[in-house]
Amino acid sequence: MAISPSLRNQQKNSVLAPSATPSGWGTPFALRPGVLRVLAIGVVGQNGSRGLRLRPVGQVSGRWVDELRRVCAEALDLDGTLVLDMQDVSFVDSEGLGLFRSLRGRRVQLLNCALFVAEQLKALEQGV
Numbered sequence: 001m002a003i004s005p006s007l008r009n010q011q012k013n014s015v016l017a018p019s020a021t022p023s024g025w026g027t028p029f030a031l032r033p034g035v036l037r038v039l040a041i042g043v044v045g046q047n048g049s050r051g052l053r054l055r056p057v058g059q060v061s062g063r064w065v066d067e068l069r070r071v072c073a074e075a076l077d078l079d080g081t082l083v084l085d086m087q088d089v090s091f092v093d094s095e096g097l098g099l100f101r102s103l104r105g106r107r108v109q110l111l112n113c114a115l116f117v118a119e120q121l122k123a124l125e126q127g128v
Helices: 005-012 063-079 094-105 115-126
Strands: 039-046 052-060 082-085 088-092 109-111
Touching (some): 063 082, 063 094, 082 094, 088 094, 088 115, 094 109, 094 115
Parallel strands (some): 052 082, 052 088, 082 109
Antiparallel strands (some): 039 052
């Protein structure tokens, strides 16, 4: 499976600095003190038979939910399978939770969710 030009550009234009942190993805400018919070989406790579693997970084909230929705839709259109590595997501608002719920319905796998985010998703699915 080839990575589409817009996903490749997403990776090139990411605000991430490779190898700046132990995870190898760097600290987005948005997470540095005194700077507005934004979301960066890194293309981690192809995940073998499980499709494309993306790593959102930062807060999935506000306008960034739509950006993540767009990138995920494009990835799913390319291959039909997608894995989101959530290890660097620090916050998800209600709209972002709705996005993740709908992505799970499309069989998108969410890995490495922070406990708080995992509990929010669990409560949403249980209707709490």
